[in-house]
Amino acid sequence: MRVLITGCAGFIGSHLCDRFLKEGFEVIGMDNFITGNPDNIAHLIGHPKFKFIHYNVVNYLYVDGPLDLILHFACPASPVDYLNHPIHTMKVDSLGTLNTLGLAKLKSARYVFASSSEVYGDPQVHPQREDYWGYVNPVSVRSVYSEAKRFSEALCMAYWREHKVDVRIARIFNTYGERMRMDDGRVIPTFLSRALKGEPIPVHGDGSQTRSFCYIEDLVDGIFKLSITDHLEGQVINLGNPEEISILDLAKLVLEVTNSDSPIQMLKGREEDPRRRCPDIRKAKELLGWEPKTSLKEGLKKTVEWLKSYLRR
Ligand code: UDP
Ligand code: UDP
Numbered sequence: 001m002r003v004l005i006t007g008c009a010g011f012i013g014s015h016l017c018d019r020f021l022k023e024g025f026e027v028i029g030m031d032n033f034i035t036g037n038p039d040n041i042a043h044l045i046g047h048p049k050f051k052f053i054h055y056n057v058v059n060y061l062y063v064d065g066p067l068d069l070i071l072h073f074a075c076p077a078s079p080v081d082y083l084n085h086p087i088h089t090m091k092v093d094s095l096g097t098l099n100t101l102g103l104a105k106l107k108s109a110r111y112v113f114a115s116s117s118e119v120y121g122d123p124q125v126h127p128q129r130e131d132y133w134g135y136v137n138p139v140s141v142r143s144v145y146s147e148a149k150r151f152s153e154a155l156c157m158a159y160w161r162e163h164k165v166d167v168r169i170a171r172i173f174n175t176y177g178e179r180m181r182m183d184d185g186r187v188i189p190t191f192l193s194r195a196l197k198g199e200p201i202p203v204h205g206d207g208s209q210t211r212s213f214c215y216i217e218d219l220v221d222g223i224f225k226l227s228i229t230d231h232l233e234g235q236v237i238n239l240g241n242p243e244e245i246s247i248l249d250l251a252k253l254v255l256e257v258t259n260s261d262s263p264i265q266m267l268k269g270r271e272e273d274p275r276r277r278c279p280d281i282r283k284a285k286e287l288l289g290w291e292p293k294t295s296l297k298e299g300l301k302k303t304v305e306w307l308k309s310y311l312r313r
Helices: 012-024 079-084 088-091 093-106 143-163 187-198 216-228 247-258 284-290 297-310
Strands: 002-006 026-031 051-052 069-072 110-118 165-171 201-204 210-212 234-241 244-245 264-267
Touching: 002 012, 002 093, 012 026, 012 216, 069 216, 069 244, 079 088, 079 143, 088 093, 088 187, 093 110, 110 143, 110 216, 143 165, 143 187, 165 216, 187 201, 187 210, 187 247, 187 297, 201 247, 210 247, 216 234, 234 284, 244 247, 247 264, 247 297
Parallel strands: 002 026, 002 069, 026 051, 069 110, 110 165, 165 234, 201 264
Antiparallel strands: 210 244
């Protein structure tokens, strides 16, 4: 089996490469390093079943030989990153999605799209189920990401309906763990690295906004199952950990697991910051037999161990 993974040098993409190689797949990884990091795939260079192509998926794609599966995971994914690259973000999840779908059609490959809980915007329904349409401002600063994900979902469904490409859409909620970039501005790497350095923990707004955080190994397992399970054409599935926590409580938990006495610093709220996010994962349980196994506390401890060794490098 041969899989193409776009965004292979990213946080989630690189873990997917590891998992598919471990499962015996031949993996072609593609990345242009706009937000990905070559260090994330350095250990794979020279692996007999791994091939890396340095490329921007916004351009016409050429891939030699057969493909059984395409995972489109290329896209700046943290709010700080996509606000720094607004137009590229929109291109990679419009032109990039079009090209990878065109390639899937040509090769008769199955297609998995990395969508996001961001398609739900600032949800008015809680927890979020796949049949909730979302509450999204099409002209907010965050819309470069949310609307591109929504457009990509629509395009996937059009390829399924018109060309019978076997598409599956993963709506991925906040994920954390080894290989996150410390400077990507996301809440967990920021809080952990600040706590380990004894620096203030920056909480935006009043800290009552919530998120639900999934450990990377659990998420990758969900994506793997979504990729290999038959008869899921046209399905949209939430993948995330339904353990919901406020950002202020997350700051306190980080201080506890890092044994840090950093002060908590309250800052101005982010523009259009969603108030609550929590996946309803009944569909994933039913169709994939999947649910996360790692609690937030356990996952944070593992991430801290990795981060300590990373910071020593
Ligand atoms: N495409 C690509 N590589 C391929 C096949 C297609 O990059 O091997 C791109 C191409 O840019 C095309 C898009 O995917 O515009 C959609 O492909 P499809 O064949 O569905 O498009 P059509 O030519 O029918 O518009
Ligand atoms: N956040 C924070 N301090 C930070 C980074 C983020 O308080 O240094 C908050 C942010 O306002 C949001 C939540 O943490 O409410 C999650 O932000 P993140 O950028 O990790 O991802 P999002 O879920 O917004 O895409």
